[in-house]
Amino acid sequence: MLVKTTVDWPSFMARHDLTWSVKPISWDEGAFIGNGVIGAMIYSEEHRDKRHVLRFVLGRTDVTAQKPGGGFPPRVPVGELHLELTGWYYQPSSIRIDLWNAEMRAEITTTVGTVNVRAFVHSEEAVLAVELETSESEKDARMTWYAFSEVDPVLKNADGINLNQYIPKAEVVRQTAADELTVGVQKFDYEGGCTTAWTESQAPSSPYLRRLWLSIENGFDEQVQRKVEANVREAAKQPWETWVEAHRSWWHQYYRQSFVSIPDTMLEGFYWIQMYKLASATRSDGMIMDNQGPWLTTTPWAGVWFNMNVQMSYSPVYTSGRLEIGESLVRAFRDNMEQLIRNVPEKYREDSAGLGRSMSYDLAGEVGTEVGNLTWVCHNLWRQYRHTMENALLEKLLFPLLKRSVQYYLHLLERGDDGRLHLPPMISPEYGSFLQLTVPDTHYDLALLRWGCQTLLRMCDILGIQDASQSRWEETLEQLTPLPVDETGFMIGAGQPLEFGHRHFSHLMAVFPLHLLSGDSPEERELILRSLRHWFLREGDLRGFTFTGAASIAAAVGEGDEALKYLRALMHLIKPNTMYKEAGPVIESPLAGAEAIHDMLLQSWGEEIRVFPAVPSEWKEAVFHHLRAEGAFEVSAVRSEGTTAWIRVKSLAGQPCRIKTDMRGVIRMSASAAVQLRALGGGVYELELPQGEEAVLYSADHPAAAGRAWAIEPVPAQSHLCGYFGGRKPWRLYGLPIQ
Template sequence: MKTTVDWPSFMARHDMTWSVKPVSWDEGAFIGNGVIGAMIYSEEHRDKRNVLRFVLGCTDVTAHKPGGGFPPRVPVGELHLELAGWYYQPSSIRVDLWNAELRADITTTVGTVKVRAFVHSQDRVLAVELETSEGEKDARMEWYAHSEVDPVLKNADGSNLNQFIPKAEVTRQAKEDGLTVGVQRFEYDGGCTTAWMEAQADEGANLRRLWLSIGNGFSDQVQQNTETNVRKAATQPWMAWVEAHRSWWHDYYPQSFVSIPDTMLEGFYWVQMYKLASATRSDGMIMDNQGPWLTTTPWAGVWFNMNVQMSYSPVYTSGRLELGESLVRAFRDNMEQLIRNVPEQYREDSAGLGRSMSYDLVGPVGTEVGNLTWVCHNLWRHYRHAMDTPMLKELLFPLLKRSVQYYLHLLEEGDDGKLHLPPMISPEYGSFLQLAVPDTHYDLALLRWGCQTLLRICSILGLEDPGRPRWEETLEQLTPLPVDETGFMVGGGQPLEFGHRHFSHLMAVFPLHLMSGDAPEERELIVRSLRHWLSREGDLRGFTFTGAASIAAAVGEGDEALKYLKTLMHLLKPNTMYKEAGPVIESPLAGAEAIHDMLLQSWGEEIRVFPAVPSEWKEVVFHDLRAEGAFVVSATRSEGATAWIRVKSLAGQPCRIKTDMLGDIRVSASSAVQLHSLGGGVYELELAQGEEAVLYSANHTAAHSWEIQPVPAESHLCGYFGGRKPWRLYGLPIQ
């Protein structure tokens, strides 16, 4: 197999681009390294038309509130490029995805400025390079604490009375070597330290550079660390430091490859891969609702009734598992707090997680019970895609046991002899009514998945756990998921009566995959439930359509899944961000997961290759996507048919492939690998760890065509995201 992806040119087709200046967060250019980020945009108010804003974010900076409540994320300040003239037209801004940097050519009323900016991939430092014309030689970079930002700018994206912004005491100190330190001490507790240094570049009189770092807190040690970050970066040879930044990204992107004939969706997918690694790193904080790009929001925290779980969903199939380590580590480090989240009488054997909290996971469990079990599903996916046995044994098994045990304390036997759950909240349904219903689909599905998975883990680890009889009994006696003539109900006696943005009443289908839809009656129930849900319209949001796309993909409805994804595109901001009063990053990231679900699924016992490809996608290719069992899978589809599939085993697990390839299916392997047909398009391969094999149709392809190369792009849809440009969708002439 040959890979001929010219990565720099392939990624360049999807760079985010602007031909007019962005004037809001919704269309800003974003950069980040999982800790520090900046959203970059300008302003149309006549008093501030000379300003290009770098709205800074730092994911670990939180502040305590008076009167309790979790400590939310708070703004850390801004860096302003204050131009000599007004920022005017023409303008050209590009976020170079391959190199993870912003480049802008700015025209003002008195001259021009070239801007280059990136957040270093390995150092906690933002760098900005300016090259000015003579007329703009007085352009300058200025740092402002959030409290010092002009109200014209501070309120440009709206004011939200629900957001806590602490009062801050701000001090500045200039050091002898030209470094400046700005310290913000928040009123009740906490603060942050920003250090920056600007220097003339050796390459030219009109070229200068600025390095900036942000630290959480204001102690002497934090200040020293932040200053060291800047000084170390500023004394590095510039190009060597830039290359170190780029090399991380150049290693990151080729971990897997996806190319589809819908150029806009292909571009969307790769912007999400960029966003994912800009928002979290293995040693960073949990990915919260906004990543490093905090703005006006009521959601300045971590939400666990869907947001975190779906934000991490694309790391598994894309094989970018190191990014999922931030979630793994957070739950490993906070086990004692998860125990304290349940009422005291249950702490001996249980644990739980509320809806919203800060990074410390202090979130007492109320009547929304299943959130920790859903996180355990993410951890299970991480295990299955990596086959990381120590993580399974040391973290997931004990955590899932405690999560399930809390449910078991709440179960009650009904008059029908079945086990029932008391009234609970199904996430997002009837939220303003605080509607609690018995036997919610959300909780029954999570409990059933939890018991099944505990039994499976015991089998994997060879354990005889004393909880086994109770888990088996629960599976036998647990009341079935409530169903009526419209499909799955929200809970016992509670049909889906009005629009519902969450797929909490469909959890058994996605993401838990408790049912496959292979049986006709099961498939009919899934499709009926899905279409009734969407037919209610009502409060449909971005993640509504990502969930719908993944559910449609689970039953092979690729054309329907594509319609849901295309609907999502209308709900996103031009830069692919998403808001519901404030940023909620999970919806676009879950859109990338929906694309995965159309190309490769591996829940259950089979690896499904091209399970839900839309009929209009005649040419599709993916390379090194990851499947459960730690398999690396590549495949191409040509002229509407699957041509070949390569699978490599990283862990020596049993391997079954389900494919729509027709005719004489053959195998090519480096050893005497046997291919067994099990019927229904399912083939079994016996692959040892490290072995790989290619399945191919003798009627369709030959060995010389086993090549990974991008699908040709629609040129007018390249660079679609960034600034708003809907005219590109309709064939209008552009240059």
Template sequence: MIQDHIDWPSFLGRHDMTWSVKPISWDDGAYIGNGTIGAMIYSEEHRDKRNVLRFVLGRTDVTARKSQGGYPPRVPVGELHLELAGWIYQPISIRVDLWNAELRAEITTTVGTVKVRAFVHSVDMALAVELETSPEEADAKLQWYAFSEVDPVLKNADGTNLNQYIPQAEVTRYSLEDTSFGVQRFSPQGGCTTAWKQSYSAENLNRRYLYLSIANGADESVQQQVASVIREASAQSWEQWVESHRSWWHDYYQQSFVSIPDTLLEGFYWIQMYKLASATRADGMIIDNQGPWLAPTPWAGVWFNMNVQMSYSPVYTSNRLHIGESLVRAFRNNFDHLANNVPEPYRDDSSGLPRSCSYDLINPVGTEIGNLTWICHNLWRQYRYSMDEKLLGELVYPLLKRSVQYYLHLLEEGNDGKLHLPPTVSPEYGSFLQMTVPDTHYDLTLLQWGCETLLLSSELLGLQEEDAAIRGRWRKTLERLVPLPVDETGFMIGKDQPLEFGHRHFSHLMAVFPLHLISGDDENERELIVKTLRHWFSMEGDLRGFTFTSAASIAAALGEGQEALSYLKSFMHLIKPNTMYKEAGPVMESPLAAAEGIHDMLLQSWGDTIRVFPAIPSEWTEAVFHNLRTEGAFLVSAVRSAGITSWIRIKSLAGQPCRIQTGMTGDIRISGVESAKFRQLEDGVYVFDLKEGQEVILYAKIDSDASAPGGEPSADEKLWKIKPIAADSRLCGYFGSRKPWRLYGLPIK
């Protein structure tokens, strides 16, 4: 058996985001959220507002219809201000406690002190603030402002974006018993309602509590809804309500475990796990470019030419499939809308997805064709990691079928007898030129993956006879599809279009990542991938955050751990101090995709083979993970010690065939159910036949004390231990405020 030696509060505590100076912008703000409601918390340096701690509020489903048409974008909902008697001064201590998902602050002002605790309840749609003041700060106020009421000094502190739509809003305030309401009605359509209530502690009159809820809509029923949330939350014992909030998060974190000897990257990884569950939940909205932390941006919508796909990329291996259910839910609920996105002649059998839209997924496709097929790859991963046949049959297969059918309508036979695609957009290449290219790598690979996956899916669902005619079309398409365009620099953007200038997107490398149509196992394939990768980065130019995260995953797929690590370390220079990321406005995907890059160094499972520690850099002599998930619905745990893999545990959740590349050498033993059938192949590859619920452990026979990390257990103590790698204390609590001096060995205690 595996024994868990993880002190979770202590382990996550070493990665809490910390501030010893007040944050003054979105870039270094402290953030909390429950997947729908969120707050970014920071202060201001302008002398007129140095007494204000801002809670910039957000709710992901609040959108506004524009009078000039187009899809309804996200819009700001207002702020909660802690207005102090004195200026926020020194010392200050702010911490985002990851384990408990709450902010705690001790603030010194020019007249007194204040303690703040804040969180967005994990289940109830309410933000809570606990405030304790010294007598000198007894007059501190918690005040709500609609966005239109926020002082311009604060409203413009993060800059303005003239591309962002801000609706005209009529604000109505009123009180009902002990609850206050702020109702915003947007013109011409839309609105939101905020309700809040304050109460004082019976034991300490210097301590007070505020409950605040936000709902989409402004009619009477919505007002009643938010009033009910406030009433039910405040009626509970404070301690019990806090505990119910924490309980959800404690269960969430323990779904899997990762520890690596790079303390900075380990901390970054766990903050991304916190960010994921703060940004959405199973019943939440799609993770858009903002999450619940809207800021000045031109991207107040949902982007599908990379952003959504990459934002969801870490949920699968991290064993957090319930987060991925929000994506599944969105496409279930809006399935019929997708047909209307393609031209009218194709709507009977085809569907599409535009570059950007709102949560209803409505907007014409245009010349960027492959976005829906790429989303289907995410949904396919949700299926493959869960082996939920109902998901495959009810959503993935019919949606992918319609997505591929749109491609089939566009195919044309060339003079070479091959099937070709007309000029389309390869995402982000020549965007401002609105460049279109025939036979783009992006579209050819997505079409190939789509046809292959449909053929497999129809077999899994037993639909070979029912779909015989269309199966023949998919097979012929694969047989006749034009090869991927290649030149002396590697993969091209498309036909007759080499990579001629800096390109931030990996749309010309989709065959390698994330589709894994080309593995690099063949020497010629590997040379082609490496050549493309080198040429891509040699162009420099427009390299962005997601350029580095995708390159890390590509390098990891080739087993190049050192190179993957270099890309991720380079990416660390591009993120904000609080691990957020911006390009003209906040975009969520790059930091989350970097977490997937870390997964890809530790565990991969594409191509029907599980690969354990496939891309470990030389300095990672130790590493450990527990209950990471793979395709085929396996939970895998493994320990690396002294530069070698000590043991691997594989647990089957769905009874699928298991092929695993262990990387282990020497005298390998197997412990587990005697009925488990297995074969050992070359190069440390094993094939197991595990029934649902069965598990086995592979371990290297070494002379070792049973208590040694990763060691072989004694005969009478059959257990293997999971415990964190020792941390570099200099890099604990690194994120939050900017602390670059900790990276370079300065003699700091």
């Protein structure tokens, strides 16, 4: 290793623990834990009859229920674990999500005593654990599980009622085994159900220390019951500290996959909480990240949405190098290819496939006039490939899937009087939804079709194959009508300018995320910025993901100061615990915010790896380590005193490598004799970097590179912004003397 890492991980992550000094009383500010399948949102309630309760609102991502009127089976709530205290949950209170160890710890003061709580969902087992230590006066505090149908209406009403959400009626049966393990079985009306098992024991070391293990499984038959019972029994019989250490070890390895530190401590903390959220929401063998992850609550969107939500939720996976999370998306599409074919009209099924807007995990959603959703998912899968360079993914899934997605578009193309190929009226996602507006030649669809044809041709070169459709893809690229543009910039579609507020960047897809336009020429750059700024002039419907998309677009053309403004605006829209909510909770906007931070630090679309391409002028220092670039490169870099000091690149696949940097003065390289460096001009350097080799490029004139002291260490923190998220603390922003 040419680079030394000196990160004190426990201390660094503790900077950004979510913290509460006042008890949380809603989903918006709850403490959340999860292992990609099971999750809990933890908060209390102010109603006088429930002030003694700390709620663990449980969720399991694969629990769905069939609705009597048809439609896709939505996610449904499973129940709650309540810590029922002897006294009222009062102040002072201290709650912390220990990010490094992925556990919640609380010190609760009640009107009669104290209770210390520790909780986590085990990283490798489907088990929630709660440890409870009480004072003598709180020794009668108890933990009780309630099926959702048995949760007190006071608490359900506190969470809000959404009449669009389907909640099945459930038959609940409890039974207790001889070893004090209790099982609760829920059978839903029509179809579906879930089974919960739990057991509690007193620790031998103290009469006031108890532990509870709880597991949930989808389904209700005897086989499921045996499985959920085994989950609990196996966990409970293991030595506690050994079991806890196994949980922590997984998380410690996960965090170390890459490192980011920036001088904006609030955004740095926000970033690391999103990394925690990613692995809490899904795993390589988990379900697709839907709109909420395992933290289901009142929502009209209890399913999977593909006109933006899923694609943006997965966006930070690639550059962060946390590619095993992306495997959940890969697996879902690999396993449901036949359903994707059934989603298109029967006459096109021989060679086409598609994806509707919303559905359940089986991906059963007919394609209507919103056509591009599957092609956009293919862009995510392409990023998964480009960051791993695993040809099996290309050959076995992405090429046949993208070919079918593009072929559906080709069936719909029509030749116009101008001799060009045109698309019929379609939906540009989120624009004019209240009007049921369809527009010919939408930017969204033209951009996705163009990207799809270009990428299929590129795949043929990579795989060394000749495909019968190649000439059709080439013809489409030559004859496809250009993206509609007017004096304000990119239009929604032909004849449809951006006339009112538009929260989606569907009319800017060619810029981001597809990067069909680089902005390298003055004309392209001007068009991109004109379009971006006109978009924000129409401020009637700006949402969280509006600002993340805008930040990534600004970053794509090197406007770091502007990107930072969009991200700081996002901080006012997310909830105190970094969750996000509109009519219902959706997790994609905060996750996409992490991707926007990546885009400011490292970009690798096109043919170049751009290091610190859009760093705000106020970020004089910045550090990242082992971020992943297209071509399967691990990249590390340090920015100091306002310029790049050094860059380290390691090739995992032996691909061609070009680096673009703002390093000044004489650029030197440290590497083995197998590595060659050529300067191409304009800050671009070409590396001949065989697979497994690494190189450090450094500025001979930069003090931070002097003596080849290439070390990765955190940027100093702004102490008043450490632990900013969790409970609401806006006063931390203004330098008030808070301890």
